[in-house]
Amino acid sequence: MNDAEISAAATLEPVADVAHRAGIPADALIPYGHYMAKVDTRRLPEPPATPGRVVLVTGISPTPAGEGKSTVTVGLTDGLNLLSQAEDAPVDWAGRTAIAALREPSLGPVFGMKGGATGGGYAQVVPMENINLHFTGDFHAITAAHNLLCALVDNHLHRGNALGLDPRTISIKRALDTNDRALRETIIGLGGRSEGVPRENGFEITVATETMAVFCLATDLEDLKDRLSRMIIGRTRDQRPVTVGDLGPNGAQGAMAVLLKDALRPNLVQTLGGSAAFVHGGPFANIAHGANSITATNTARRLSDVVVTEAGFGADLGGQKFMDITSVAGGFPPAASVIVATVRALKLNGGMALQELDRNTGDAEQQHLEALEAGVANLARHIENMAAYGVPVVVAINRFPQDTEAELDWLTAWCARRGVPAAVAEVWARGGAGALDVARRLLEVLPSEKAGSGWHSLWTENMTVADRIEAVVTQIYGGSAVEYAPAAAQQLVQLAEEGWDHLPVCMAKTQYSFTDDPAVLGAPSDFTVLVRELLLRPGAGFVVALTGAVMTMPGLPKEPAADFMDVDADGNVTGLF
Template sequence: MSAQNPDLEIAQAATLLPIREIAERAGIPEKALIPYGTTKAKVDVRAMEPTGRTGRLVLVSAMSPTPAGEGKSTTTVGLADAFSLLGHRTMVALREPALGPIMGVKGGATGGGYSQVVPMEDINLHFTGDFHAIQIANNTLAALVDNHLQQGNELDIDPRRIQWKRVVDVNDRALRQVVIGLGGTGQGVPREDGFDIVVASEIMAILCLATDLADLQRRIDAIVVGYRRDRTPVTVADLQVGGAITMLLKDALLPNLVQTLGGTPALVHGGPFANIAHGCNSLAATRLALSLADITVTEAGFGSDLGAEKFLDIKSRLGGLHPDAAVVVATVRALKMHGGVAKEDLGTEDLDSALKGTANLARHVENLRKFGIEPVIALNRFPTDTEAELEGVLAWAKEQGFRAALSEVWAKGGEGGKAVAEQVLAAIEEDSPSYHPLYDPADGIENSLRTLAKEIYGADDVVFEDKAPAQLRMLKRNGWDTLPVCVAKTQYSFSDDPKALGAPTGFVLHVRDLVPKIGAGFVVALTGAIMTMPGLPKEPAALRMGVTESGESVGLF
């Protein structure tokens, strides 16, 4: 096996069960299955009878990520396989990977080693076409807005105040700010515009929060595309094109069924990033899993300050979910980086630095406790970890009164996740979880942000600067200041400074813009230097990719 691409080679060597067998194992009837080949399918939830079941919901989060990688998706998949091995009817619900990070530096999002969802190549590339549908729906709406300007602008839309951007599923910094409509009167109305990445699109967020087709169109109709010259909002309903946009998304709304290497049914659907969007898989997929399984394992992007907070304050609130347990993934490598060790020195044993880095991990545990959930630490083992480091971190967790266990799912699959699974089951039974959101949106955006800044990030206060003060006044004028808030922030730090590792305090959170996403049902707060269109690194992963003569991928990770 190649040391460069073991995950891909393990996935390619696996013998997958027919998707109809996975569906039967999950309790999905034949009439609800729409196969895409033999190993993946969409599930038409409209063809299913209510089961009356609501299983346990386990959320997997992590400490603040580092370039060393923590293995959150790997842990999520392995934990689901572990529950299956322990005799529980289990499903895993994950987000779909985006091509931006796959071609960039982060890689795919199907797990790793013997803890993967498969077919790995399909899922990481075009899968069932959901992202393409979202991209074309988003850009169709953009084209219709510009066509409205060209054809007389009956709604009196101010071209300077159009907030609807085009999107593309690749990291392309050159498209962040563009000028369109050049070339004369027949080519459209010239104006400034820009592109976001698909995972930041409000269409993506809406797809992941919609409960059915009717709710999908209601949310699409509520999208604010821009403002008139009198500064009143213009919606998709005003343009009368909500039906067309919904039609483009009707198949993408259906959850995707695949499997883990351990044969556990997996729903992989939706994919908003957690640093620039709400970071959770679709509500439709999560609800479907809960109705079929005794235990559903899901994940939310990055750490408790991003994906988990948004899962608990946005998705769970809007979707009526009640998480029963949480897992915080940690690694010795990440702990050492937060303790001051450079990436190139992580292979050297350094328990003192790892213990210093536990300040970051402890804050993530305490954050989840504030939502009424007692989390379990999954210490994800890497080959460079020493026994002294692993034992030292687990001993620290015990001293702090934290539940913790070693996770070895990359090397052992579900067998390597049993210790974590047993701790999660004990937490559900013994700790009496009583989930509740952290803040009340009715108190206003300012109070919601200050609560998050102080309680979750460790900040002293929030500063509204650049466009944010004017946007705050606009939100209040339109009655949108009582929506939940979705903070766009660096994933590397609790603060808005990616270099402030560990558990920083004594800082202020800088909010530079507030963007209403009325269809999604929240307001995005842009902080620090975070961008909604990432860029590619100097040596993108795409340089190492290709295909064999037989059509198999190489270099995909």
Template sequence: MSEPAPLTDLEIARRATLRPITEIAEAVGIPAEALELYGSYKAKIDPAKLGAGFEEPRGQVVLVTAMSPTPAGEGKSTLTVGLADALAKAGHKTMVAIREPSLGPILGMKGGATGGGYSQVLPMDDINLHFTGDFHAITSANNALMALVDNHIYQGNALGIDPRRLTFRRVLDMNDRALRQVVIGLGGPTQGVPREAGFDITVASEVMAVFCLASGPADLKARLSRITVGYTYDRQPVTVADLGVQGALAMLLKDAIKPNLVQTIAGTPAFVHGGPFANIAHGCNSLLATQTARRLADVVVTEAGFGSDLGAEKFMDIKARVGGFAPSAIVVLATIRSLKMHGGIPKDQLKEPNLEAVQAGIANLERHVDNAAKFGLTPVVAINKFTSDSPEELDWVLDWCRQKGVEAAVADVWGQGGGGTGGDALAAKVAQVLQQQQSFSPLYDLDLTVEKKIETIAQQIYGADHVEFTGPARKRLAEIEANGWGKLPVCMAKTQYSFTDDPSVLGAPSGFTITVRDLIPKTGAGFIVALTGDVMTMPGLPKEPAAGRMDVDDDGVITGLF
């Protein structure tokens, strides 16, 4: 008799018993007046109404990062949720703070993005789809700005904006390669001014970045006002403040800016808010959600997209710097199958035991562990367990960590849940680190030139020998310095699959050159984006999109979503 097929993430989520969101809020001390209900299991929180006792952020931050991701998937969101549940189970007042999923990857390759197995945030189908409408509000604010810019040009162009030098683009929360480059304003004199334009995905937009780095409504409006949309004919920057529309944009975001409260399967309170990509933008949930969680809990478990070379570096050098806080612990996720891929094994052979491949791929994990230490933090390695992992492979990685002097634990939070026993060993290791004094510091000083900041990241975090700047990038460097933006931090836009700017180069390469093809000042977000390799700000769909397996029946029941 054959064993029954394992439950899918969606089936597990549907079998969970959700507590009313009012109870979840009460458990962390959120007063009723700060709660704005979106049904029975979702709510927005107004941080301004938390009241006495919650004035200052005090909770310790645990950052979950990972080795270089692979198409096999690593389960970073799953581990983040499971670790938080395990810490809560161990008696720590804990909250989760993670990003909202983007519809582009959900319908493209990724499927759902709310964790998996018995370590999920719920209601997963709502969160993965339209949730509380935050991304729609961000998309609307972004596109309203572009409509106002194009209208200003059409109505006489009092500011002298050069249509050829507009740097801001429209967005859509979807993977759509056909919109990367478009021509607008066709059809005659009354249809606008013809020009080349294009779309980015919403999660790569500057409005998303501003949204996620704002400390509150006032700072949101101030950051929106500083966004540079393009340049005049005499090459002077034009900002949202010059157009005088920052108030209208802030109005469209007034509800979205409030953090979203949900819960894990185990009942741990969770903020799911904001969602910038880490290979293009800074890849962290909203600063407001993280800081609000720190006001409510003793420990806040959060994640940064992709590996330490992308999301974690940006968390340290951008988000933590802007927020004025220091993370207290960093967890580096590894999987046996990812180690095998970095050791040269193709995806269709990862389920077969192969200790030699694990040993060959360990160099990738080692570089990520070393990267964490460069910020003055003590890393903990979490081996996210999959059913195909052999005891020999798991034991070898644990022994390697011991020899390197790094704390490590195997976590089975997908199968057993952090609220069960799957995250106990990892939670104990993290709790030990939280008792230690850390000496956190960003990687570079803001007084360095933009060029030097990029070189520092490339050499110290990626392992590159050199950075090459194309002609357009060199020209942009000069413009950045001339406009007084040289002291901003850098947000590297790079493939997530490799330390290099070539996604096919796995492992831990050395002796390579990173090529910066262009630089985009994001003056509202407060950083400079450095575009490397062929990284795209509007992804495309794969040959067989995940959308092909998704459906909804006549009763509104969804299937195929992760």
């Protein structure tokens, strides 16, 4: 069976039963149908003295061959819960619980490049179709709140522009949770004086907006409003920043929060293995910070002993940002990191063509092992990077049907020689049972609650934006230098003049390479990264550094996933996976 068929055949528990088992009181549950609910965090029990430990699941550089980070996250959560009930459970894990915390899928990749994004096989969060499509309406609320802000800005211009906002400096673009390259650059306000002030504008995908970042980094409703109020919408002609809090008599943050108040409550669903899972928020990791909401992670920490969460794309993107941005904002230093690798992706990084990956028989076997050996440098770089943050690292080798025992043995032995715990994960085919070995390796290195975490950030407080960018490029990517386009160099000076030059940096970079060139695979060194633009995001609390050809509004591929989707007369969706 494929992913969709496995999901459709599953018997789901009522969400109230999932909530009860997770320790969520009935009056804190706000059902959205039979199997989904929002949680009113104000009605939860008091936080424990020692909240649950956070385990970050990240991965090697993504490739078309597939890695399965979300699948392993779900499978590992189920595996930990299975192990806690096993007769041979580790002494300090017996009777303990784990909860998964993941991002919500964006309709952009769902209908574009990837299709569904809820795990796969027997390691899925369900109900799969609902989560992948409209879910509880969070993304629609974020899109509406962001576009309300845009409408208020243009109405302010139309009504006399009392703030003296220079239309040429407005940095807030409209949002749409769909890949649509035709909307990257637009002209608005055409049609005469009654239709508004003509100006250049454009669209970003919802998950790339500062509103999404603010939503995911906010700790509660008051923090959300405070962060929204700090968002810069543009500048006056004398370059004074104009913020959301400057609009109208009380600022626009209150109206935006009205649309976001229900969405801010985390969403509770379940895995196919019966574990509780919070799926909430969803910034991309190549153009945003790439982690689920702080609210969801901290809610899961109140209810479980371990929270298994994932960050988007490779450890150089979502992993780095989780370590340096998300965990700091959320107050949850990671206790350990699991890096997902696949034999297929490593062979692709080692120079093997995509169409050759499955031809692994007879005389080709040695060729495949040589490609694996050449490509493992990509995994090595990611291991070194995560270990540099002071947290233990475990490698989960996500097994594909085409993998040979010789390849899996070689990769496991390679990890052992480097002193890195590793285990094969068969979560697609076996769910949590296929993650027991990974769970055991994780528990062997996971610091106890009393020990805390040895985590430390790549950055120090006194580092400038330029220092932080250089640190990421040289210490995480393996590059040797950073160059700035003229516009970015000028923006760097302006950040320093206005006192913003010590903010964290959110690197916007291709996910396919350590460099800013998606064609350069493996683990290159001594390259230069070009920063072409710096975007100040004071609401989110960071500066976005745009590199390479990364766009904040993706386009659809030649064959969008949408081309293969349909719904029958009974409402059954096909082609989502």
